[in-house]
Amino acid sequence: MAEHDVIVIGGGAAGIMAAITAKRQGASVLVCEKMPKIGKKLLITGAGRCNLLNDVLDASFYNPGGQTFVQSILDQFGKKDMLDFFKELGLATYADETGRIFPVTNQAASVLKVLEMELERLKVTLDLGCEIQNIRAFKNGFEVSAKTGEKEICRKVILCAGGKSYPALGADGNGYALAAAFGHRINEPVPSTVPLLVKDPCCHFLQGQKVRAKVTSRIEGKNIRTVSGELLFTQYGLSGTAILDVSDEISIALNRDHMKNVTVVADLIPFMGEAAFAEELSRRFEKGVTHENLLEGLLAHKFFLAFRSAIHNADASSIAHLLKHKEFKVIGTRGWNEAEFTAGGVPLDEVDPLTLESKLQKGLYFSGEVLDVQGRRGGYNLAWAWASGAVAGGCNGRGVSNG
Ligand SMILES: Cc1cc2nc3c(=O)[nH]c(=O)nc-3n(C[C@H](O)[C@H](O)[C@H](O)COP(=O)(O)OP(=O)(O)OC[C@H]3O[C@@H](n4cnc5c(N)ncnc54)[C@H](O)[C@@H]3O)c2cc1C
Structure with missing residues (x-):
């Protein structure tokens, strides 16, 4: 059983960003993704065009209770950082007349492809079809167990298991149980952005x-x-x-x-x-x-x-x-099968707004939809996934890579 610096649970937008960031900081990273492929939800975003983020990006576009927290994350990885990140991966983007930013190809598949190419270039290890069922903390690390019985050891865990919307694409709310096992309360998830x-x-x-x-x-x-x-x-x-x-x-x-x-x-x-x-x-x-x-x-x-x-x-x-x-x-x-997002999740007052580390369990981090943050339509939810993934991955030098 190899020991990893970081295990990322969930290969959606937040998890991919967290993995790339942590690996770029020198950490050894394993991504565990329960679906046979990473980024399944990303492919359907923006009706297949992927509205990556918005030209006007600040915390006022998020739920009122979370704005100070969100601003702390956007201050560390904001619009310019996101655009530079994608530009460096080779993805050209444009903003439409309403400020929504899309890939010039108008294809979400292009976004996923450049992310996959970067994961490959960095030699990030992906364990696909691997559903994590249990995380056990021990002194200076974690044992992470999959449904298959497979176990991995790591120093830090980044939980990016998403919310409950579109469960057929992977995220079905099981990430909340993983967080709750460490004593986190879960603000009741309800379908949002929904008919x-x-x-x-x-x-x-x-x-x-x-x-x-x-x-x-x-x-x-x-x-x-x-x-x-x-x-x-x-x-x-x-x-x-x-x-x-x-x-x-x-x-x-x-x-x-x-x-x-x-x-x-x-x-x-x-x-x-x-x-x-x-x-x-x-x-x-x-x-x-x-x-x-x-x-x-x-x-x-x-x-x-x-x-x-x-x-x-x-x-x-x-x-x-x-x-x-x-x-x-x-x-x-119309419920979870038609909701674009989840309102609710891990409460922000239980998470450090500088690093996204749990206040209840050292070494456990969160990013993306699993947290109780909701952005407006217009690219704000993916922007949250990119920003929180980068911060949990250690983009500021405070996070997982140097702890
Ligand atoms: C139809 C639709 C259109 C959208 N369009 C846009 C848009 O254009 N712009 C925008 O900003 N936002 C959009 N969103 C919202 C956006 O998709 C989400 O904000 C974003 O995907 C959240 O990323 P995430 O990584 O936190 O979660 P997810 O993308 O849901 O990824 C979580 C991953 O974790 C995996 N996982 C879950 N549990 C486990 C486990 N136990 N073990 C291993 N793996 C696990 C899942 O399989 C999944 O791959 C849209 C959403 C939908 C449904």
Whole structure:
């Protein structure tokens, strides 16, 4: 049984970055990955294009409770470090008009390939199909055991086992049990960046319709967040970028805090104020336009069908109010198989914000989605994986390589 300086558990974005960093610092590194290949989730990111990071990268794009912690990590490995890292690997990138950074090939496979080439160049040892089931600490090191019974010894462990989203790609929440065995509490993981289940007959009428809308999450009567973007009606409820962007707080309220009064309020006519919209509807009535044709040119005809009973005998201002403040009762989310991320995980107050070492177990480090950090859509979650992987791997000279 060889002794390694570092064992990285999980070969996703965070684990690959941690392994490259630690190896570059001179450590001997073994990556244990339960799937037959590393980086499976990376390949589907950004709809196959991989939104690597964002041109505007700071802690304000992460969950409020984690921002000081995240900034401490981004201060050590920020946007420039990420861009330099990928440039040095040979990956050319570009930022789109919204600041999202992609590989110029627009292929996530290019990102994984340059990372694999670097792992190979550095001769990092990969143990594929190796699911770690137990980590036992002893004086000055760890014994790491796989499901197969195979055991390895190391001085330090970096746990990068991810969260619970898209379990078919490897990360299924088992990393939390590995952390909990060292006394870490786990903030209850819930699906985030996820389509919502909604109880409203108009979703059925409108399934397949997409509109630009302004969407607000409302929890127990309090407006939480408003975003503009695409709203997609589906057979089961609501999806689209605007919904994904407000889904985090909604999922936490429903699944973790068990709140009942959780809604999404949609402004379906975001390009007009309510008074101007009511005025326009009055003008149409005055011209003799029927209720059936009232929304033509503003919304697809299907919207009349969906709102027919509410619109039928209503006046201009009630119709304007309805379509500017349409409230949908949310009864659930589409769950882990459709969630892009996990809200929850290892609590940040149990982890050193300079090194990502556990405060409960010397020599145990964390990076990536296993920690309770959630970024906004737009490259912030991969940016967290790169930054936290680099810091846990010892990019600052404080971490695993010299401890
Ligand atoms: C559809 C989709 C699209 C996304 N698009 C983007 C995007 O464009 N931009 C962005 O910033 N973010 C995106 N994300 C989020 C991003 O993919 C995650 O933030 C990122 O992959 C997290 O990296 P990670 O290494 O922490 O976890 P993961 O990528 O989940 O990697 C964890 C790895 O650990 C392995 N593992 C788990 N348990 C064990 C064990 N016991 N033993 C050994 N191995 C284990 C798993 O097999 C897995 O390979 C997207 C997510 C999804 C699902």
